[in-house]
Amino acid sequence: MILAAIDIGSNAVRLQINRPITYDGVTIFKKLQYIRFPLRLGSDVFENNQIGDEKFREFVKLMQAFKNMIDLYQVDEYYACATSAMREADNGNALVQAVKAACDLDINIISGDLEAELINRVIAFNLQTEEQYLHIDVGGGSTELTIYHGEEKVISKSFPIGTVRLLKKSEHLDTWDEMLLWIQEHKGKGSHFNAIGTGGNIRKLYELTNKEKGKYIGIKKLEEELHILKNMPYEERIVNLKLNEDRADVIIPASEIYITIMKKAGAKKIMVPDVGLKDGIISYLYDKNVLNKKI
Structure with missing residues (x-):
């Protein structure tokens, strides 16, 4: 099984692809690919309440590239989530629809509570x-x-x-x-x-x-x-x-x-554990597909 997470933040956009491997009762998540692209959506949104035309086009191109990576790695399931900038952008939903039309990639604009919940999935084991x-x-x-x-x-x-x-x-x-x-x-x-x-x-x-x-x-x-x-x-x-x-x-x-x-x-x-939202997404996908658990 191969899983992918796309984290669309206000300062950058990340793609992480993992393969879960279980041996002797222990599961690790082997990282196959990680890309961080510095597309700062928040610079437009927090000033003008919308994503400008240039960043709109750049974002669609970036999602097309990420979708190609997902297809090349033959990912079984992915989850793409957008956080604060796209939550507040007047044209956030229009951008989601444009990406869907361009490359058939689904993006979820998630609440702050769900964002915290996904991150928290990989925090508890450090406590x-x-x-x-x-x-x-x-x-x-x-x-x-x-x-x-x-x-x-x-x-x-x-x-x-x-x-x-x-x-x-x-x-x-x-x-x-x-x-x-x-x-x-x-x-x-x-x-x-x-x-x-x-x-x-x-x-x-x-x-x-x-x-x-x-x-x-x-x-x-x-x-x-x-x-x-x-x-x-x-x-x-x-x-x-x-x-x-x-x-x-x-x-x-x-x-x-x-x-x-x-x-x-x-x-x-x-x-400072070395985990973040992308790791929480991978954890969610693993629990959903292997353990039949949901958020």
């Missing part, structure tokens, strides 16, 4: 019982927060605060207040959260400050790295830090979001 966790997933257009007690999910909420949105200065102060109040209300008096972070920016911050994946970044390290990034010209971040052009700008607002949330949550460090 320990009896601990209280706040999972923070920062994207280009939204931030998904989920609270766990041990491996059990308690509650989650999506907030329209994201890296591309901040660059476009289209966020609202009352949204920040709402998010921080939500954290405070669920933290409990005198308690704190253990933080766990997903998203391309927190993984890149981990690479800049550490060597091994799957461990932690201390909040002081994050603050030190943010100070360095803010005092480094954009071009220098690309040349000296080897950041992609579409990462070199959003990594600063991403750092600010993670740090702000961690401070409110009382978290001194954040765990």
Whole structure:
């Protein structure tokens, strides 16, 4: 069996193709292909409430290329989902229909709650019982927060605060207040959260400050790295830090979001597992096809 996930974010679009392999009772997901294309849909949407003509055409071409990859790998089932930018775009549904007509690829514009649910499918195995966790997933257009007690999910909420949105200065102060109040209300008096972070920016911050994946970044390290990034010209971040052009700008607002949330949550460090929405989609497809489970 071969499964594919397409994650259509506000800052980039990703395709991942996996083959599940089970041996001696253990299943792993062998990665056959991974493509990340820097098509920033959010730059149009968070400024003009719609996807512009140029990005509209580029997106259709990109989906045609992804559909060709899916066909070449003889994928048994795929799931393509679009998040914050296409949720808010006035012409998001028109773009879905244009892709369907061009290459017969189905795209699902999903809610923030479903986005969080898919990501959370691959988070629980990193958690320990009896601990209280706040999972923070920062994207280009939204931030998904989920609270766990041990491996059990308690509650989650999506907030329209994201890296591309901040660059476009289209966020609202009352949204920040709402998010921080939500954290405070669920933290409990005198308690704190253990933080766990997903998203391309927190993984890149981990690479800049550490060597091994799957461990932690201390909040002081994050603050030190943010100070360095803010005092480094954009071009220098690309040349000296080897950041992609579409990462070199959003990594600063991403750092600010993670740090702000961690401070409110009382978290001194954040765990950074190497998983994301695309992995949650693959997990969902596997459970659906092999275990006959649904979301």
